[in-house]
Amino acid sequence: MKVYSDYDDLPKIKLPHNQEVFISDSTIRDGSQMPGIVMKPSHKLQIYEYLHEIGIEKLETFVFNERDRKAVYEMFDRGYEKPEITGWARSSEKDIDMVLDVDGIEETGLLMSVSDSHIFDKMGLPSREAAEEKYLNAIQYAVDHGLRTRVHIEDMTRADNYNFVYPMIEKILEIDPETTVRVCDTLGYGVPFPDVDEPYGLPSMINHLKNELGAINIETHIHDDFGLSLANSLAGYWYGANWSSLTFLGVGERAGNAEMEKLLLFLSQRVEGFEKYNLEPIADIANFIEKELDIRIPKNKAVVGKNIFAHESGIHSSGVIKNPFTYEPFKPETVGREREILVGESSGVGVLRHKVQEVLNELMDVNTEIDKNDPRLKKIQSEIQSLYDNEQRQSCISDEEIRSYVQKYFLYEPLVKNKPSKKEYYKENDENRGY
Ligand SMILES: CC(=O)SCCNC(=O)CCNC(=O)[C@H](O)C(C)(C)COP(=O)(O)OP(=O)(O)OC[C@H]1O[C@@H](n2cnc3c(N)ncnc32)[C@H](O)[C@@H]1OP(=O)(O)O
Numbered sequence: 346m347k348v349y350s351d352y353d354d355l356p357k358i359k360l361p362h363n364q365e366v367f368i369s370d371s372t373i374r375d376g377s378q379m380p381g382i383v384m385k386p387s388h389k390l391q392i393y394e395y396l397h398e399i400g401i402e403k404l405e406t407f408v409f410n411e412r413d414r415k416a417v418y419e420m421f422d423r424g425y426e427k428p429e430i431t432g433w434a435r436s437s438e439k440d441i442d443m444v445l446d447v448d449g450i451e452e453t454g455l456l457m458s459v460s461d462s463h464i465f466d467k468m469g470l471p472s473r474e475a476a477e478e479k480y481l482n483a484i485q486y487a488v489d490h491g492l493r494t495r496v497h498i499e500d501m502t503r504a505d506n507y508n509f510v511y512p513m514i515e516k517i518l519e520i521d522p523e524t525t526v527r528v529c530d531t532l533g534y535g536v537p538f539p540d541v542d543e544p545y546g547l548p549s550m551i552n553h554l555k556n557e558l559g560a561i562n563i564e565t566h567i568h569d570d571f572g573l574s575l576a577n578s579l580a581g582y583w584y585g586a587n588w589s590s591l592t593f594l595g596v597g598e599r600a601g602n603a604e605m606e607k608l609l610l611f612l613s614q615r616v617e618g619f620e621k622y623n624l625e626p627i628a629d630i631a632n633f634i635e636k637e638l639d640i641r642i643p644k645n646k647a648v649v650g651k652n653i654f655a656h657e658s659g660i661h662s663s664g665v666i667k668n669p670f671t672y673e674p675f676k677p678e679t680v681g682r683e684r685e686i687l688v689g690e691s692s693g694v695g696v697l698r699h700k701v702q703e704v705l706n707e708l709m710d711v712n713t714e715i716d717k718n719d720p721r722l723k724k725i726q727s728e729i730q731s732l733y734d735n736e737q738r739q740s741c742i743s744d745e746e747i748r749s750y751v752q753k754y755f756l757y758e759p760l761v762k763n764k765p766s767k768k769e770y771y772k773e774n775d776e777n778r779g780y
Pocket residue numbers: 375378407409435436437456457458467468469499531598
Protein backbone atom coordinates (compact mmCIF):
# COMPACT_ATOMS: atom_id res chain seq x y z
CA MET A 346 0.00 0.00 0.00
CA LYS A 347 1.29 3.45 -0.83
CA VAL A 348 1.93 5.72 2.12
CA TYR A 349 0.85 9.29 1.54
CA SER A 350 3.08 11.38 3.74
CA ASP A 351 3.59 14.67 2.00
CA TYR A 352 1.47 17.23 0.16
CA ASP A 353 3.35 16.45 -3.05
CA ASP A 354 2.55 12.72 -2.73
CA LEU A 355 -1.19 13.14 -2.74
CA PRO A 356 -2.84 11.99 -5.92
CA LYS A 357 -4.78 14.61 -7.85
CA ILE A 358 -8.16 14.03 -9.44
CA LYS A 359 -8.56 14.27 -13.21
CA LEU A 360 -11.33 16.22 -14.92
CA PRO A 361 -13.11 13.49 -16.91
CA HIS A 362 -13.49 15.59 -20.06
CA ASN A 363 -9.96 16.93 -19.87
CA GLN A 364 -11.16 20.31 -21.18
CA GLU A 365 -9.40 23.56 -20.37
CA VAL A 366 -11.48 25.41 -17.79
CA PHE A 367 -11.73 29.09 -16.94
CA ILE A 368 -13.18 31.40 -14.30
CA SER A 369 -15.39 34.40 -14.86
CA ASP A 370 -15.76 36.84 -11.98
CA SER A 371 -19.13 38.19 -10.93
CA THR A 372 -18.03 39.89 -7.69
CA ILE A 373 -18.24 43.29 -9.33
CA ARG A 374 -21.63 42.48 -10.89
CA ASP A 375 -23.71 40.01 -8.80
CA GLY A 376 -21.62 40.80 -5.71
CA SER A 377 -22.43 44.48 -5.99
CA GLN A 378 -26.16 43.64 -5.87
CA MET A 379 -25.84 42.32 -2.32
CA PRO A 380 -27.94 44.35 0.11
CA GLY A 381 -25.66 46.43 2.30
CA ILE A 382 -22.77 46.49 -0.15
CA VAL A 383 -21.97 49.68 -1.96
CA MET A 384 -19.10 49.13 -4.35
CA LYS A 385 -17.33 52.34 -5.21
CA PRO A 386 -15.28 52.54 -8.41
CA SER A 387 -12.14 52.36 -6.24
CA HIS A 388 -13.37 49.06 -4.73
CA LYS A 389 -14.05 47.64 -8.19
CA LEU A 390 -10.62 48.69 -9.32
CA GLN A 391 -8.98 47.00 -6.34
CA ILE A 392 -10.97 43.80 -6.97
CA TYR A 393 -9.89 43.97 -10.60
CA GLU A 394 -6.26 44.19 -9.45
CA TYR A 395 -6.68 41.11 -7.28
CA LEU A 396 -8.36 39.19 -10.11
CA HIS A 397 -5.43 40.11 -12.30
CA GLU A 398 -2.92 38.90 -9.69
CA ILE A 399 -4.69 35.57 -9.41
CA GLY A 400 -4.94 35.14 -13.17
CA ILE A 401 -8.74 35.11 -13.52
CA GLU A 402 -9.67 35.14 -17.18
CA LYS A 403 -12.82 37.25 -17.31
CA LEU A 404 -15.11 39.58 -15.37
CA GLU A 405 -18.53 41.04 -16.05
CA THR A 406 -19.70 44.48 -15.11
CA PHE A 407 -22.71 46.72 -15.43
CA VAL A 408 -22.39 49.89 -17.51
CA PHE A 409 -25.75 51.38 -16.57
CA ASN A 410 -24.54 54.53 -14.85
CA GLU A 411 -21.61 56.91 -14.60
CA ARG A 412 -20.16 55.15 -11.53
CA ASP A 413 -20.17 51.79 -13.36
CA ARG A 414 -18.53 53.30 -16.41
CA LYS A 415 -15.92 55.21 -14.39
CA ALA A 416 -14.81 51.91 -12.85
CA VAL A 417 -14.66 50.25 -16.26
CA TYR A 418 -12.52 52.99 -17.77
CA GLU A 419 -10.15 52.88 -14.82
CA MET A 420 -9.82 49.12 -15.28
CA PHE A 421 -9.07 49.53 -18.97
CA ASP A 422 -6.45 52.17 -18.08
CA ARG A 423 -4.45 49.49 -16.29
CA GLY A 424 -3.82 47.87 -19.67
CA TYR A 425 -3.96 44.29 -18.39
CA GLU A 426 -4.73 41.47 -20.75
CA LYS A 427 -6.52 39.52 -18.01
CA PRO A 428 -9.19 39.53 -16.77
CA GLU A 429 -11.10 40.48 -19.89
CA ILE A 430 -13.68 43.15 -19.04
CA THR A 431 -17.05 42.14 -20.41
CA GLY A 432 -20.44 43.81 -20.25
CA TRP A 433 -23.85 42.80 -18.98
CA ALA A 434 -27.17 43.68 -20.59
CA ARG A 435 -30.79 42.71 -20.45
CA SER A 436 -32.26 41.45 -23.69
CA SER A 437 -32.89 44.93 -24.97
CA GLU A 438 -31.27 47.05 -27.65
CA LYS A 439 -31.08 49.96 -25.22
CA ASP A 440 -28.91 47.97 -22.80
CA ILE A 441 -26.76 46.53 -25.60
CA ASP A 442 -26.20 50.04 -26.93
CA MET A 443 -24.89 51.06 -23.51
CA VAL A 444 -22.36 48.24 -23.68
CA LEU A 445 -21.43 49.21 -27.23
CA ASP A 446 -20.84 52.78 -26.06
CA VAL A 447 -17.98 51.66 -23.82
CA ASP A 448 -14.81 51.50 -25.88
CA GLY A 449 -12.93 48.29 -25.38
CA ILE A 450 -15.74 45.94 -24.40
CA GLU A 451 -15.91 43.09 -26.89
CA GLU A 452 -18.20 40.61 -25.14
CA THR A 453 -21.46 41.01 -23.33
CA GLY A 454 -23.76 38.87 -21.27
CA LEU A 455 -27.43 38.95 -22.31
CA LEU A 456 -30.06 38.23 -19.70
CA MET A 457 -32.59 35.70 -20.98
CA SER A 458 -35.09 34.81 -18.30
CA VAL A 459 -36.65 31.44 -19.11
CA SER A 460 -38.87 30.16 -16.31
CA ASP A 461 -42.57 30.82 -16.71
CA SER A 462 -42.52 32.79 -13.49
CA HIS A 463 -39.95 35.15 -14.95
CA ILE A 464 -41.56 35.35 -18.38
CA PHE A 465 -45.09 35.96 -17.17
CA ASP A 466 -44.86 37.36 -13.63
CA LYS A 467 -41.67 39.33 -13.82
CA MET A 468 -41.61 40.54 -17.40
CA GLY A 469 -45.33 40.49 -18.07
CA LEU A 470 -44.84 38.93 -21.50
CA PRO A 471 -47.85 37.24 -23.14
CA SER A 472 -46.14 33.94 -24.05
CA ARG A 473 -42.96 31.91 -24.14
CA GLU A 474 -42.82 32.63 -27.86
CA ALA A 475 -42.74 36.35 -27.16
CA ALA A 476 -39.85 35.81 -24.74
CA GLU A 477 -38.00 33.74 -27.32
CA GLU A 478 -38.46 36.40 -29.96
CA LYS A 479 -37.15 39.09 -27.60
CA TYR A 480 -34.06 37.02 -26.75
CA LEU A 481 -33.26 36.00 -30.32
CA ASN A 482 -33.59 39.60 -31.44
CA ALA A 483 -31.23 40.69 -28.69
CA ILE A 484 -28.49 38.21 -29.56
CA GLN A 485 -28.87 38.97 -33.25
CA TYR A 486 -28.51 42.69 -32.48
CA ALA A 487 -25.40 42.11 -30.36
CA VAL A 488 -23.79 39.88 -33.00
CA ASP A 489 -24.67 42.31 -35.78
CA HIS A 490 -22.88 45.02 -33.82
CA GLY A 491 -19.74 42.98 -33.50
CA LEU A 492 -20.04 41.75 -29.93
CA ARG A 493 -19.13 38.30 -28.72
CA THR A 494 -22.03 36.98 -26.66
CA ARG A 495 -22.79 35.09 -23.51
CA VAL A 496 -26.39 34.11 -23.03
CA HIS A 497 -27.45 34.08 -19.38
CA ILE A 498 -30.25 31.54 -19.22
CA GLU A 499 -31.83 32.87 -16.05
CA ASP A 500 -33.78 30.53 -13.74
CA MET A 501 -33.03 27.53 -15.93
CA THR A 502 -33.32 25.19 -12.94
CA ARG A 503 -37.03 26.03 -12.71
CA ALA A 504 -37.80 26.14 -16.42
CA ASP A 505 -39.35 23.81 -18.96
CA ASN A 506 -36.09 22.96 -20.63
CA TYR A 507 -37.06 20.22 -23.09
CA ASN A 508 -40.13 22.01 -24.40
CA PHE A 509 -38.91 25.58 -24.38
CA VAL A 510 -35.32 26.30 -23.36
CA TYR A 511 -33.34 23.72 -25.35
CA PRO A 512 -35.16 24.43 -28.64
CA MET A 513 -34.50 28.13 -28.07
CA ILE A 514 -30.81 27.50 -27.36
CA GLU A 515 -30.57 25.60 -30.64
CA LYS A 516 -31.73 28.77 -32.41
CA ILE A 517 -29.29 30.86 -30.36
CA LEU A 518 -26.44 28.60 -31.44
CA GLU A 519 -27.45 29.09 -35.06
CA ILE A 520 -27.02 32.84 -34.58
CA ASP A 521 -23.77 32.56 -32.62
CA PRO A 522 -22.28 29.05 -32.48
CA GLU A 523 -19.52 30.26 -30.18
CA THR A 524 -21.76 31.96 -27.67
CA THR A 525 -21.17 30.96 -24.07
CA VAL A 526 -24.31 29.37 -22.68
CA ARG A 527 -24.50 30.36 -19.02
CA VAL A 528 -26.65 27.96 -17.05
CA CYS A 529 -28.08 30.16 -14.28
CA ASP A 530 -29.20 28.37 -11.16
CA THR A 531 -30.83 31.57 -10.08
CA LEU A 532 -32.58 30.30 -6.93
CA GLY A 533 -30.06 27.58 -6.08
CA TYR A 534 -32.39 24.71 -7.00
CA GLY A 535 -29.78 22.75 -8.94
CA VAL A 536 -28.29 19.49 -7.72
CA PRO A 537 -24.94 18.01 -8.70
CA PHE A 538 -26.09 14.38 -9.15
CA PRO A 539 -25.98 12.73 -12.59
CA ASP A 540 -29.20 10.77 -12.31
CA VAL A 541 -31.45 13.76 -11.62
CA ASP A 542 -33.16 14.95 -14.77
CA GLU A 543 -34.07 18.51 -15.74
CA PRO A 544 -34.75 21.06 -14.53
CA TYR A 545 -32.65 20.35 -11.43
CA GLY A 546 -29.78 18.09 -12.44
CA LEU A 547 -26.79 20.17 -13.50
CA PRO A 548 -25.02 17.12 -15.01
CA SER A 549 -27.94 16.24 -17.25
CA MET A 550 -28.25 19.87 -18.38
CA ILE A 551 -24.57 20.19 -19.20
CA ASN A 552 -24.63 16.83 -21.00
CA HIS A 553 -27.59 17.92 -23.06
CA LEU A 554 -26.10 21.29 -24.00
CA LYS A 555 -22.78 19.73 -24.91
CA ASN A 556 -23.76 16.45 -26.52
CA GLU A 557 -27.20 17.08 -27.97
CA LEU A 558 -27.00 20.78 -28.83
CA GLY A 559 -23.28 21.00 -29.55
CA ALA A 560 -22.61 24.05 -27.35
CA ILE A 561 -18.87 24.69 -27.30
CA ASN A 562 -18.77 27.12 -24.40
CA ILE A 563 -20.81 26.33 -21.33
CA GLU A 564 -20.69 28.25 -18.06
CA THR A 565 -22.39 27.82 -14.71
CA HIS A 566 -23.63 30.64 -12.48
CA ILE A 567 -24.93 29.10 -9.28
CA HIS A 568 -26.59 30.62 -6.23
CA ASP A 569 -26.17 29.19 -2.77
CA ASP A 570 -29.73 29.18 -1.41
CA PHE A 571 -29.56 25.45 -0.66
CA GLY A 572 -25.84 25.46 0.10
CA LEU A 573 -24.93 23.56 -3.06
CA SER A 574 -23.35 26.29 -5.14
CA LEU A 575 -19.80 25.03 -5.01
CA ALA A 576 -20.79 21.40 -5.60
CA ASN A 577 -22.90 22.47 -8.57
CA SER A 578 -20.16 24.65 -10.01
CA LEU A 579 -17.75 21.73 -9.80
CA ALA A 580 -20.35 19.41 -11.30
CA GLY A 581 -20.45 21.85 -14.20
CA TYR A 582 -16.76 21.34 -14.87
CA TRP A 583 -17.08 17.60 -14.26
CA TYR A 584 -19.67 17.17 -16.96
CA GLY A 585 -18.00 19.37 -19.55
CA ALA A 586 -18.62 23.07 -18.80
CA ASN A 587 -15.53 25.15 -19.46
CA TRP A 588 -16.48 28.27 -17.51
CA SER A 589 -17.68 28.98 -14.01
CA SER A 590 -19.04 32.34 -12.85
CA LEU A 591 -18.06 32.99 -9.23
CA THR A 592 -17.68 35.70 -6.62
CA PHE A 593 -15.15 36.31 -3.87
CA LEU A 594 -16.50 35.07 -0.53
CA GLY A 595 -19.69 34.17 -2.38
CA VAL A 596 -20.98 37.74 -2.16
CA GLY A 597 -24.18 38.20 -4.13
CA GLU A 598 -27.94 38.14 -4.03
CA ARG A 599 -29.60 36.52 -0.96
CA ALA A 600 -27.38 33.58 0.09
CA GLY A 601 -24.86 34.62 -2.52
CA ASN A 602 -22.98 32.76 -5.22
CA ALA A 603 -20.41 29.98 -5.40
CA GLU A 604 -17.21 31.15 -3.74
CA MET A 605 -14.33 31.78 -6.06
CA GLU A 606 -11.66 31.17 -3.43
CA LYS A 607 -13.06 27.71 -2.65
CA LEU A 608 -13.15 26.68 -6.27
CA LEU A 609 -9.66 28.05 -6.85
CA LEU A 610 -8.32 26.10 -3.92
CA PHE A 611 -10.02 22.90 -4.99
CA LEU A 612 -8.74 23.18 -8.54
CA SER A 613 -5.21 24.09 -7.60
CA GLN A 614 -4.78 21.55 -4.80
CA ARG A 615 -6.93 18.62 -5.83
CA VAL A 616 -7.26 18.60 -9.60
CA GLU A 617 -4.55 17.78 -12.09
CA GLY A 618 -3.19 20.58 -14.25
CA PHE A 619 -4.23 23.71 -12.34
CA GLU A 620 -1.01 25.47 -11.59
CA LYS A 621 -2.16 28.46 -13.59
CA TYR A 622 -3.80 30.40 -10.73
CA ASN A 623 -1.87 32.28 -8.03
CA LEU A 624 -3.72 31.89 -4.74
CA GLU A 625 -1.41 33.97 -2.57
CA PRO A 626 -3.50 37.18 -2.74
CA ILE A 627 -6.53 35.40 -1.24
CA ALA A 628 -5.83 36.43 2.35
CA ASP A 629 -5.41 40.05 1.27
CA ILE A 630 -8.64 39.91 -0.73
CA ALA A 631 -10.53 38.56 2.26
CA ASN A 632 -9.12 41.33 4.48
CA PHE A 633 -9.98 43.91 1.88
CA ILE A 634 -13.58 42.76 1.50
CA GLU A 635 -14.04 42.48 5.26
CA LYS A 636 -12.67 45.95 5.88
CA GLU A 637 -13.90 47.88 2.87
CA LEU A 638 -17.23 46.19 2.18
CA ASP A 639 -18.04 45.46 5.80
CA ILE A 640 -18.63 41.71 5.44
CA ARG A 641 -17.93 39.62 8.52
CA ILE A 642 -16.04 36.44 7.65
CA PRO A 643 -16.84 33.55 10.03
CA LYS A 644 -13.69 32.28 11.72
CA ASN A 645 -14.21 28.78 10.39
CA LYS A 646 -14.99 29.73 6.78
CA ALA A 647 -13.02 27.57 4.34
CA VAL A 648 -9.99 29.17 2.68
CA VAL A 649 -10.42 32.62 4.27
CA GLY A 650 -11.51 32.06 7.90
CA LYS A 651 -9.13 33.26 10.61
CA ASN A 652 -9.01 29.76 12.08
CA ILE A 653 -8.16 27.64 9.09
CA PHE A 654 -4.56 27.28 10.23
CA ALA A 655 -5.12 27.80 13.95
CA HIS A 656 -4.66 24.78 16.22
CA GLU A 657 -5.72 24.66 19.87
CA SER A 658 -6.85 21.16 20.75
CA GLY A 659 -4.29 18.86 22.35
CA ILE A 660 -4.23 16.06 19.81
CA HIS A 661 -4.30 18.31 16.75
CA SER A 662 -1.70 20.81 17.87
CA SER A 663 0.68 18.17 19.20
CA GLY A 664 0.43 16.52 15.76
CA VAL A 665 0.96 19.76 13.88
CA ILE A 666 3.97 20.67 16.01
CA LYS A 667 5.53 17.35 15.01
CA ASN A 668 4.52 17.62 11.37
CA PRO A 669 1.90 20.03 9.98
CA PHE A 670 0.87 17.40 7.41
CA THR A 671 -0.99 15.60 10.22
CA TYR A 672 -3.77 18.18 10.44
CA GLU A 673 -3.26 20.79 7.74
CA PRO A 674 -4.89 20.01 4.39
CA PHE A 675 -2.54 22.31 2.44
CA LYS A 676 0.28 24.68 3.25
CA PRO A 677 -0.79 28.01 4.82
CA GLU A 678 1.38 30.01 2.42
CA THR A 679 -0.67 28.62 -0.49
CA VAL A 680 -3.36 31.16 0.38
CA GLY A 681 -1.10 33.79 1.94
CA ARG A 682 -1.62 32.68 5.54
CA GLU A 683 0.47 31.68 8.59
CA ARG A 684 0.01 28.88 11.07
CA GLU A 685 -1.11 29.67 14.64
CA ILE A 686 -0.55 27.35 17.57
CA LEU A 687 -2.81 28.37 20.43
CA VAL A 688 -3.32 27.39 24.03
CA GLY A 689 -6.94 27.12 25.05
CA GLU A 690 -9.62 25.07 26.74
CA SER A 691 -8.98 21.94 24.69
CA SER A 692 -5.16 22.07 24.76
CA GLY A 693 -2.89 19.44 26.29
CA VAL A 694 0.59 19.78 27.76
CA GLY A 695 2.29 19.29 24.38
CA VAL A 696 1.13 22.58 22.95
CA LEU A 697 1.80 24.38 26.22
CA ARG A 698 5.34 23.03 26.28
CA HIS A 699 5.80 24.26 22.70
CA LYS A 700 4.62 27.76 23.58
CA VAL A 701 6.63 27.89 26.80
CA GLN A 702 9.77 26.78 24.97
CA GLU A 703 9.20 29.47 22.36
CA VAL A 704 9.01 32.15 25.06
CA LEU A 705 12.00 30.80 26.98
CA ASN A 706 14.07 30.61 23.84
CA GLU A 707 13.17 34.14 22.98
CA LEU A 708 13.80 35.49 26.50
CA MET A 709 17.06 33.65 27.08
CA ASP A 710 18.28 33.42 23.53
CA VAL A 711 19.15 29.73 23.89
CA ASN A 712 17.48 26.55 22.70
CA THR A 713 15.81 25.07 25.76
CA GLU A 714 14.02 21.72 25.75
CA ILE A 715 11.53 21.20 28.55
CA ASP A 716 10.38 17.79 29.66
CA LYS A 717 6.68 17.19 29.11
CA ASN A 718 6.42 16.15 32.79
CA ASP A 719 8.13 19.26 34.10
CA PRO A 720 6.11 20.23 37.22
CA ARG A 721 6.23 23.91 36.25
CA LEU A 722 4.42 23.12 33.04
CA LYS A 723 1.80 21.18 34.98
CA LYS A 724 1.31 24.16 37.24
CA ILE A 725 0.79 26.50 34.32
CA GLN A 726 -1.62 24.02 32.78
CA SER A 727 -3.67 23.70 35.93
CA GLU A 728 -3.77 27.48 36.38
CA ILE A 729 -5.03 27.84 32.81
CA GLN A 730 -7.54 25.01 33.13
CA SER A 731 -8.98 26.56 36.29
CA LEU A 732 -9.83 29.69 34.25
CA TYR A 733 -11.99 27.52 32.00
CA ASP A 734 -13.32 25.38 34.87
CA ASN A 735 -14.51 28.50 36.62
CA GLU A 736 -16.01 29.90 33.41
CA GLN A 737 -13.80 32.96 33.63
CA ARG A 738 -12.59 32.65 30.11
CA GLN A 739 -13.97 32.33 26.55
CA SER A 740 -10.87 32.98 24.51
CA CYS A 741 -7.48 31.35 24.04
CA ILE A 742 -4.51 32.33 26.17
CA SER A 743 -2.59 35.07 24.46
CA ASP A 744 1.14 34.96 23.82
CA GLU A 745 1.51 37.80 26.32
CA GLU A 746 -0.17 35.72 29.01
CA ILE A 747 2.04 32.72 28.24
CA ARG A 748 5.00 35.02 28.65
CA SER A 749 3.75 36.05 32.12
CA TYR A 750 3.30 32.41 33.13
CA VAL A 751 6.83 31.64 31.93
CA GLN A 752 8.19 34.55 33.92
CA LYS A 753 6.26 33.49 36.99
CA TYR A 754 7.09 29.77 36.95
CA PHE A 755 10.35 29.48 35.06
CA LEU A 756 12.23 32.69 35.80
CA TYR A 757 11.09 34.21 39.11
CA GLU A 758 9.92 31.21 41.05
CA PRO A 759 13.27 29.38 41.09
CA LEU A 760 14.90 32.52 42.53
CA VAL A 761 12.30 32.84 45.25
CA LYS A 762 12.36 29.15 46.00
CA ASN A 763 16.16 28.97 46.19
CA LYS A 764 16.35 31.73 48.80
CA PRO A 765 17.25 29.82 51.99
CA SER A 766 15.39 30.32 55.25
CA LYS A 767 17.28 32.13 58.08
CA LYS A 768 17.93 28.83 59.79
CA GLU A 769 19.27 27.26 56.60
CA TYR A 770 21.38 30.35 55.96
CA TYR A 771 23.12 30.28 59.37
CA LYS A 772 23.53 26.53 59.17
CA GLU A 773 25.23 26.86 55.81
CA ASN A 774 27.43 29.69 57.06
CA ASP A 775 28.46 27.77 60.13
CA GLU A 776 29.34 24.78 58.03
CA ASN A 777 31.39 26.95 55.72
CA ARG A 778 33.32 28.38 58.63
CA GLY A 779 34.03 24.88 59.94
CA TYR A 780 31.99 25.05 63.16
C1 LIG B 1 -30.74 37.56 -11.26
C2 LIG B 1 -29.96 38.81 -11.48
O1 LIG B 1 -29.03 39.01 -10.78
S1 LIG B 1 -30.41 39.87 -12.72
C3 LIG B 1 -29.46 41.30 -12.44
C4 LIG B 1 -30.04 42.11 -11.34
N1 LIG B 1 -29.29 43.31 -11.18
C5 LIG B 1 -29.83 44.50 -11.19
O2 LIG B 1 -31.04 44.66 -11.35
C6 LIG B 1 -28.93 45.67 -10.98
C7 LIG B 1 -28.87 46.56 -12.17
N2 LIG B 1 -30.18 47.03 -12.52
C8 LIG B 1 -30.43 48.32 -12.78
O3 LIG B 1 -29.57 49.19 -12.70
C9 LIG B 1 -31.82 48.63 -13.18
O4 LIG B 1 -32.71 47.65 -12.74
C10 LIG B 1 -31.92 48.73 -14.73
C11 LIG B 1 -31.09 49.93 -15.20
C12 LIG B 1 -31.41 47.46 -15.38
C13 LIG B 1 -33.35 48.90 -15.15
O5 LIG B 1 -33.93 49.90 -14.37
P1 LIG B 1 -35.47 50.30 -14.51
O6 LIG B 1 -35.72 50.70 -15.90
O7 LIG B 1 -35.74 51.29 -13.44
O8 LIG B 1 -36.29 48.94 -14.29
P2 LIG B 1 -36.58 48.18 -12.95
O9 LIG B 1 -35.32 48.00 -12.21
O10 LIG B 1 -37.68 48.83 -12.18
O11 LIG B 1 -37.17 46.79 -13.45
C14 LIG B 1 -36.37 45.86 -14.15
C15 LIG B 1 -36.89 45.72 -15.57
O12 LIG B 1 -36.09 44.78 -16.25
C16 LIG B 1 -36.94 43.90 -16.99
N3 LIG B 1 -36.31 42.66 -17.23
C17 LIG B 1 -36.12 41.63 -16.35
N4 LIG B 1 -35.55 40.60 -16.97
C18 LIG B 1 -35.35 40.97 -18.25
C19 LIG B 1 -34.79 40.31 -19.38
N5 LIG B 1 -34.33 39.07 -19.31
N6 LIG B 1 -34.73 40.99 -20.54
C20 LIG B 1 -35.21 42.23 -20.64
N7 LIG B 1 -35.76 42.91 -19.60
C21 LIG B 1 -35.83 42.27 -18.43
C22 LIG B 1 -38.18 43.80 -16.10
O13 LIG B 1 -39.26 43.29 -16.80
C23 LIG B 1 -38.34 45.21 -15.62
O14 LIG B 1 -38.97 45.99 -16.60
P3 LIG B 1 -40.56 46.38 -16.47
O15 LIG B 1 -40.68 47.16 -15.22
O16 LIG B 1 -40.79 47.18 -17.70
O17 LIG B 1 -41.29 45.08 -16.45
